[in-house]
Each structure stands twice: as structure tokens, then as C-alpha cells.
Amino acid sequence: MLPVKYLAKRALILGVTVVIATYLTVVIANAGGLIDQILSSQIRFEITQSLSRDPAFSRLPEDVREKMLEERITNAIKAKGLDQPFIIRSFIYLIDALTLRLGKALVLKSNAGSREVADIILERLPNTIALFTTATIIYSIIGIIIGLYMTRKPGGFFDRFMAMVAVITGVIPPWFFAIIFLLIFAFYVRLFPLGGFVSVPAPSDPLLFALDVLYHMALPLITWTIALFPYWAYVVRNIVIQTYGEDFVTIAKAKGLSDDKVLRRYVLRPSMPPIITNVALSLVFSLQGALITEVVFNWPGIGYLLNLAILSTDAPIVIGITVITAYLLVITVFILEILYSILDPRIRVAR
């Protein structure tokens, strides 16, 4: 039976969390209204420029010119909704974001020429999924296998060695590996290209195109996997070892069950929830790509787009990516909570 009341409360809390987080993002991404001021002065500048180049306009008397200029500027600012104070607009932005009406980008365009934020994001999303979601799946699997292997002989050579590797690589971010690997494997060894998505010019044959993309994807994929699997293996190992210390495992061992059976029935099952949570959240975050790694590899995914959007103060794109990630995140968390409340008797009883 589902603990409906508990889940309803959690849903409400998660909803409030998304609203507040989105609002904070709206305010910061718009620099507390500063970007609107920049936009307004940009409009003023453009209109003044275009009018002063108009010969018919310069023949008009001074006061008429002045009036006409002001009129056009106010109209343009009104048309963009910039005449309202930021505090009001911030709530309009918030509601738009929460209802996923992502609107138009201020500066950037999609390759197809669209200004819709949704189009721009959707155009990049496949690139990010192809690289980072694949990499996340790969490193999660490798990590789980190695992590379980480490628990075979805790404190043994392999365990200690992998733990040390995990601890050291764990503090080094993937983009750092990216730079070093580029230097070694792309520059000195020349096994891989120096970044990018396809060769220039891109091959026209679809099969060759796919192969070319794979060739460009290889090094980022390897980098991301190598950078992240050791630490993940260490986390898996610790979760499993923690379960090994539980009383019910000791009892199972005392009953004389085979090691294999103890592992399968009494250790792995209760270890699954935290491992699944970790993998699920990593998968959600993988959709956001990796801002810096994508910049380093020149990979046209969501992270690269985010960086581009920030550096051209294109707030709608930043807000769009954030709100989508936030939704995905809380929905995942919520689904997991439902799952666990069904699967884990302890949670069911406690509530």
C-alpha cells in the first residue's frame, strides 16, 4: 500500500523547492534586473542610430525629432515589456518558466535559425545525451563491478589500491583530465582529434558522418569514464561493506548460508536503493552535460550552450535549462521515493 499522505506532503515540498530555486535563478540570471537595463539602453541606442541615418528624419525640426525619437523608444521598450519594474517581471518570468513556456532567446539562435529557447535546447540535447548519458551508463556499470570486486577482500591490495586511486581522482574534476588527455592522446600520440563534433568539412555520407562523430566522441567519453568510475566504485564498495556489517547479514552468515547466497540475498538487495538513487541522479545530471568539459572539448552540447548563454547574458536560455533540470531532478527523486516506499518495508512502517 502506498503511504499517500506522506507522498502528497513530499510532492508539495518538492514543488515548493522547484518554485523557490527557479525564482532565485530568474533573479540571478537577470542580474537582479541589470540585464533589462542593458536591453533598454540597447534599444535606445539602436533606434537613435537608425533614425540619425535617415535623411528624412534629419530634415525635421529639432523638437519634432526629439518627440518622435522618444515615442519610438518607449514603444519598443513597451513592446518588449521592459517598462514594468523588474520585480513584477521577475514573477512573470517565473510563471513562464514553471509552465515551461520558455520563450525566445535574447541573443543566441539555433543552427536552423530559430529563436525559440526550446528549439535551441532540443537541438543540443541529442549531442549531450550521446556523449554524457552514454558515459554515465558506462562508468556506472564499471564502477559497480569494480566496487563489488573491491568488497571481496576488504583491506586487500586491490581494495586499498583502488581506494587510493578513487580518493585522488575523486578530487580532480573531469575537465582537468580532459586538458591533460588532450595534450597526451590528441597532441602527442595523435590517436584522437583535438575536440569538436565532426571534421570540417563534415562527410556527406550518413554512415561516414556517424563514424566521424564517434571518432570525435571517443576521447571525451573515455575521459569522462576514467575520471568518474574510480570514485563511484569506492562509493559502491562503501555502501556494500556497510551492509555487510548489519546484524541480519551476521545472522545469515551464522545460519551457514553460502557466501554467494549471503551476498545476493542479504547484502545486495538492501544495498540497491542508495546505488540506484546515485545512478538515477547522475543520469539526470548527465542531461545537463558538463559545462567545462564541453568547453574544453568544443563539444556542442547543453553545457557548451549554457556557457555561451551566460557569456552573452542570454537569461532565458539559462533559466530554461535550469528549470528543466530542476523538474527532472525532483520528479526523479519523487519516483524513487514512491519506489522505495513500495520496496522497503522499513520506510513503509516508519511512516
Add this chain to the structure above:
Amino acid sequence: MSTAPTGLKNIFREVLQTKSGKIAIIILSVILAMSLTVWITGSEEVVKNWNEPEYWIDNPRLAAPEWFSWVTGSNAPRTIILKPEDFRKTYSEDPLTGQATIQLRTRFYYDYNDVPSEVILKLNVNATTRSLITLSWTKPDGSKLEVYRKDVGRGAYLIFLYTDTDTVSSIKSYLSGINASPDIAVQTVLFSSEASLKSGNPKILRSSDVNPPRPYEVIVSISSRKEGLSASAQLDLLGKVHGIAGTDNKRRDIFIGILWGAPVALAFGLTAALIISFVQTILGALAAFYGYRIDEVIERFTDVYLVLPFLSLLITIQFIYKTTIWTILITVIALSIFGTITKSTRSMVLQVKEEPYIEAAISYGASKARILFLYILPRVLPYTFANVTVLVPSYIFLEASLSLLGVGDPVLPTWGKLIEEAFIGGATFYGYWWWILIPSSLIILVSMAFALLWYSFDKILNPRLREE
């Protein structure tokens, strides 16, 4: 089953007894000593001039570290600077015409297997009329050529001999005079014997190639009206290796950047990690200890903070306001008041709070503040310190990643900035390994030290995870 030791002192002692803890402490002490020395004895002048191209003009561009030439045995050229006082000055006057000539003459032994990366003549001329400058270049084999001839006004001149148009045309006419191919580069002509130039297979001429060894000789002569004529010259033969860590594309000594980056990196990482860990710990403890409203509020804020896109917001703020590293620090702290440490501390305090000794404290009337700060917090502090050790490298890398995206501190040379400039300058594309690997290895070294420290903490605090 062994349990975790309690008491900060005991834990620190145990951490120091592990091998990884010892290695970590040694590395950190060296870096800390280095930072303090730089902080105390270093001159601010270097940092002020970090972005001034003129300050670094006497260094070669993109030179590898000096030790690299020992390792490879390539005997790559080092920088030779012939200062104004290394020039012998002779003055002659023609009483009939009123013309005077200053001759500046210097010599140097050159024994490297490669030509200098650049040869720069710095000239200061003071005269009432225009003066004629000539530069003659005599090689150890006795051959002599005129490298430069130009008529200039008063002022200071920087002549890059390899690329200067007058030099190139002088060299061309010299080459056609000796019937050699006119396409040989200036540097090759300057440092090869005339015979090898003629044969079409130029070979570098070292001072020791002739017996007895003879130097190169350079004569700069300046002729003008004798009234108020004075001149001085400096000749820079920039090498292909430089210092301990080489130079970047703006001729800056990377080692100086690394030295000055160390205190900044440590201060930034340590301050951020300490403040954030402690604030999060205290908030988590408050939430668990007081419960109800306070717990609810802190929990909600923590959830919000965990959903906030930390890096995007930080980059946005930094991009718009372009602040110094210390303002970045404040922003980072503000964006991390709540976080995962709040959550883990909260769950830990929830357990500790139920223990009998707390009950005892309540029963003898200890105040709430006393219980929280003196009885509960010390129990969770070791975990906070473990968190500090793992957070320091992540904040050092955060600074580096901001620099890499071009939104770091605009002035200070930080480790991240060095890596960013190397990356933008195409170090990975052209293989200037020292430019990127040396600052990187410093960051890795420091991170490794903190990671090892964290490993020892983890080992001691979670003994259950180590059991056979």
C-alpha cells in the same frame, strides 16, 4: 568491532600516524612554506607587472624549462643579455664636417647547438639631427656582414633582428654578394659560417668550432652631428629554454606565476572549505537539535540550494560583475551556505542527541547552548574536518574552472589563470607541455595531499569500512 576514536586531538594524532597522513602533511608543509616565503619576501612589483608586456621583454617567448635541455641532452640555447655596460664605447670626430661617430662594441661566446629564439637590439639615440645607425656582425670564422643600416631620429628603438625589414633586406644583399641562396632565414645567416652558407647547407657555428675559440663580435655605430650626441645599446639573445618552468606566450616566467599562485590557491581553497563546512555543520546541528520549525526551515533551504545550478549562477554573477578573487570567495560561500554537509550533520546529530550522556546533561540542567556546542558539536567536528580536506581541492579547482571560462580574477596570476592562458594560447594544440603541465601538476599535488588527508580521516572515522 573497532569504533571510531573520539576527541579531535586523538583523531588528529591518529591521522598523523597513517602513512597517507604523513605524506599529505609533508607535501602541504612544503607548499605552505613556499606560499609564506613568497607572501613575506616576494616583491609586489611582479604581480603589479604581471600583465605589462614591457616588464618581461628580456625573456624568451614560449621557452621550455632549462632542465628539459639537460634531460634531452639537446644543449638548447639559454638567454644571453649584453647590457649597456657590456659595450665598449669609442668616440671619434671629424673636425672638418662636424660629424661624430659613436662605436659600441661587444663580444660574446656562443656554444649552443641551436640559434637563439630571438635577437633584439635595444637602442637609445640622442642627437640633434638624424643619425645613421649601422650594425656589423663578425662571426668566429672571421666573416663579417652588415646587418642593419638605417637613418633614424632621436629616441628609443627596439629592433627585432630576425623580422626587421631593414635587416632582412641587408641579409638578402649579403647573401647575393656571397652567391648563396637568398631564402635562408636571418637567424641561420647570423649564426652559420660563411663557408656553410655558400655550400647551401648552413650549419651553426659555435665559438668552440674554431681553434682557439673565438667570440662573436657586434659593433653598433651611430653617426650624427657631434652636438649632444650620445647613445647606448643592449643586445638580447633570447634563448629557447628559461628558468624552472619555462615561459608563456607573453614571455612571462611561469615559475613566478606558480609561486604567486600558491598562496592565492591555498587561501581561497582553505577559506572557502573551512567557512562552508563549518556553517553547514552548524546549521545541520541546529536543525537536528532544535527540530520542529527550525528544522523545517533549514531542511527546505537545503533542498532549494541543492537544486540551484551552482556553477551557472556563479559564472553569471562573475561574468556580470567581473570581481576580484576575494569577492568570488564571498559569492561562493553565499551560494553554499546550505548543502550536503547540512544533511549529513543533521542525521548524525539526530543519533547523537538520543545518547545517554546527553540525557544526563539535560537532567543536571545544562543549558541548550552548552549541550549543543560543548557536547554535541565536538562529536561531529571530526567529520567536518574530513569534509574540509576534501573540499579544499574542489574549491581550488573551482577557481581554476572559473579562470578557464574567462571569468576568474582579472588581474592576479592564479594557477587557474595560468592553465586558462595556456589553453587559450593553444598549448594543447602546439604541444607547449610545460605551460600546461607544470601549473597542472602543482594543482594535482596539492589536491592529492588533501585527498590523502581525507583518506586517513575516512579510515579512522569509519573503521567499519576497513574491516576484513
